[in-house]
Amino acid sequence: MGTLAAAIPVTAAATAASGHAGGRRRRPRGSVAVRCSSAADERQALFSRIAPVYDHLNDVLSLGQHRTWKRICVSWSMAKRGDRVLDLCCGSGDLAFLLSQKVGLDGEVMGVDFSGQQLQTAASRQDQRWKACYKNIKWIEGDALDLPFTDRYFDAVTVGYGLRNVVDRPKAMREILRVLKPGSRASVLDFNKSSSFFTASLQSWAIDNVVVPLASSYGLTEEYKYLKSSISHYLTGEELEKLAKEAGFSSGKHYELGGGLMGNLVATR
Numbered sequence: 184m185g186t187l188a189a190a191i192p193v194t195a196a197a198t199a200a201s202g203h204a205g206g207r208r209r210r211p212r213g214s215v216a217v218r219c220s221s222a223a224d225e226r227q228a229l230f231s232r233i234a235p236v237y238d239h240l241n242d243v244l245s246l247g248q249h250r251t252w253k254r255i256c257v258s259w260s261m262a263k264r265g266d267r268v269l270d271l272c273c274g275s276g277d278l279a280f281l282l283s284q285k286v287g288l289d290g291e292v293m294g295v296d297f298s299g300q301q302l303q304t305a306a307s308r309q310d311q312r313w314k315a316c317y318k319n320i321k322w323i324e325g326d327a328l329d330l331p332f333t334d335r336y337f338d339a340v341t342v343g344y345g346l347r348n349v350v351d352r353p354k355a356m357r358e359i360l361r362v363l364k365p366g367s368r369a370s371v372l373d374f375n376k377s378s379s380f381f382t383a384s385l386q387s388w389a390i391d392n393v394v395v396p397l398a399s400s401y402g403l404t405e406e407y408k409y410l411k412s413s414i415s416h417y418l419t420g421e422e423l424e425k426l427a428k429e430a431g432f433s434s435g436k437h438y439e440l441g442g443g444l445m446g447n448l449v450a451t452r
């Protein structure tokens with residue numbers, strides 16, 4: 184049974200955003216975007232379940248390194264002061280907050296995620312932060328496969344650990360292309376599906392022997408076991424570059440980070 188997937192504003196500000204988003208793409212009157220994918224529902228539920236401890240476990244399990252990888256992802260998006268940018272699959276907002284500092288109060292940041300719980304975490308983090316620029320962020324509950332924005336709307340898009348988790352990656356890349364202005368970039372950070380036996384073995388060992396056991400102490404064994412299987416079903420850097428070109432991007436280049444444990448695709452429209 185699918186559930187309604189629509190840009191349901193999380194806050195009053197987001198209500199404005201969905202209006203400011205250049206208007207939604209028009210659907211025939213009376214129609215709704217219905218997500219008929221139990222896999223998507225399961226992932227939405229998974230990320231909602233882990234929302235309360237997500238940030239903490241990321242910091243502990245990566246020894247804070249994920250923040251470095253996210254800064255690189257945002258830097259490579261080429262977002263600059265005054266830009267209108269999208270953090271897709273924003274979760275608790277790490278990349279959106281980094282983008283906010285890049286674009287400043289003259290710019291706009293839209294954080295989109297289909298997990299209301301993740302967005303609630305993001306919104307409460309925003310309330311607790313003192314930097315004035317963070318007022319330029321709006322959180323929108325929406326689906327990466329059916330973005331509530333008009334064509335050529337954004338100057339940059341970031342996706343942090345999101346593309347691996349969407350159920351239709353080619354469709355997600357086509358949506359990202361659609362909402363990007365010509366010549367603009369998508370910067371897609373995720374785990375690297377390494378061709379190096381050593382790196383792949385280290386990554387697998389760390390997840391089996393550190394990540395999952397610690398997650399188990401929070402009652403999240405299955406959620407973090409999903410992490411390992413999702414990486415095994417992800418795309419290699421070369422396949423990500425091909426995915427970008429097939430979606431219509433003029434170029435796509437994948438760079439390994441963190442000794443090959445992570446990777447970042449930079450795709451230019």
Ligand SMILES: C/C(=C\Cc1cc(O)c2ccccc2c1O)CCC[C@H](C)CCC[C@H](C)CCCC(C)C
Binds near residue numbers: 240242344394444
């Ligand atoms: C920010 C990171 C992962 C986000 C993330 C993505 C997912 O798809 C998940 C799916 C299910 C549960 C959780 C997640 C999730 O948290 C990357 C850093 C956090 C990782 C959980 C830790 C990865 C450890 C590395 C394999 C080894 C690090 C070695 C060294 C300490 C740098």
Ligand SMILES: C[S@@+](CC[C@H](N)C(=O)[O-])C[C@H]1O[C@@H](n2cnc3c(N)ncnc32)[C@H](O)[C@@H]1O
Binds near residue numbers: 226230295348350
């Ligand atoms: C691992 S988290 C990444 C969060 C954040 N970008 C970060 O870097 O920490 C993946 C996020 O993608 C979201 N997500 C997965 N599929 C989605 C979809 N089809 N539409 C919107 N969000 C989606 C999940 O709800 C989750 O918050």
